[in-house]
Amino acid sequence: MTAVLEAVGLGKRYRRHWALRECTLEVPAGRVVGLVGQNGAGKTTLLHLAVGLLEPTAGHIGVLGGRPAETPMQLGRVGFVAQDTPLYAGLSVAEHLRLGGWMNPRWDAGIARRRVTQLGLDPRQRAGKMSGGQRAQLALTLAIAKRPELLVLDEPVASLDPLARREFLQHLMEAVADDDISVVLSSHLVADLERVCDYLIVLAGSRVQLAGDVEELLACHHRLIGARREPANLPSGQEVIEATHTDRQSTLLIRSDGPIYDPAWTVEQVGLEDLVLAYMRRAGAADPTSYRGGGA
């Protein structure tokens, strides 16, 4: 299967600040990919590189087997919803759909109309007068009616209330089920990602800290709790991601290729949120200066 997104040594520098560096990824097709990281970790930079809004400073990025935005054809294969779901405030819902039809060769007017009806949007209503949830849904409708193979969404639900967020994700997942679209979405809400994503990329300090299939990542990480001891004494094949100690007890979050046999440890499963946080903290400890990188 071809990769929807592949990057080799990818980097982007603004003046002296690297917003993204040494990024190497290979995301298979048919996935819903969650991109997590703090503000300034490089999420938006990576997404903008993927849709061709930015040119790399270093390395290479490929999308659906081609270079981002290389040709009009390639542009049509990728749908993008930017961070603040930009719409034209003065244009109505119907006018947005007409605009979409003019600008996109593969535009599916039927899908667009059906979705607008299903969402209960008034075609005459201006975007400027709609709620945040409605605007996000309209932006998603425009992106889906393009019939893209890959949908890229930058923080699509960050500004929505819980109900609007759930409805947005419902419609997104229905589109994935109907059309086999691959999706890459960034978010800092790990609980939402846990429902919808089957592939995870953790960015921190401008670098990829972790990437892989969610189930596989959860299966190979464990929390070990036991009497205090030094992590250095662990068998090979077990990498410590995070260790905390009291005078008696050690708690380790480890990545391990195989099961844990040592009976001295109580072994627990690690939730997705704890896993993400452990990798972010590790990155922050290793490179405190890049923890709060400026800009996005």
Added chain:
Amino acid sequence: MIEFHLDSRSGVSPYQQLVQQVRHAMRLGLLAEGDQLPTVKDVVSRLAINPNTVLKAYRELEHTGLVAARPGVGTFVTATLSGSSFAYGPLRQDLRRWIAKARKAGLDDESIDALFQDAFRAMSADQTA
């Protein structure tokens, strides 16, 4: 037909939750042989969940022989689990006797649970070693 729900705080992955809920419904007799599971699309739009997760859960249930997919129609229950609880009867009795003994020895619920988990883990470790 059953309705799925997801508990985001359970620590159990969404796909495992779906599998467990089907098994649970079968044990309780809420799902019997021939009953249809919700379509993937229904589960997706109800729970706002990744379709691959639902497919994976259904595949696992299929693999263990509990359900079968009929292409273009849906996924149907092909086995029964509710009857098997009779076979557990004597085991349940033993367990109840053991729990009564543990209470008499002064253990509270948490200690009983911890003791059970501990013994369970130790045996599992023995078997894999």
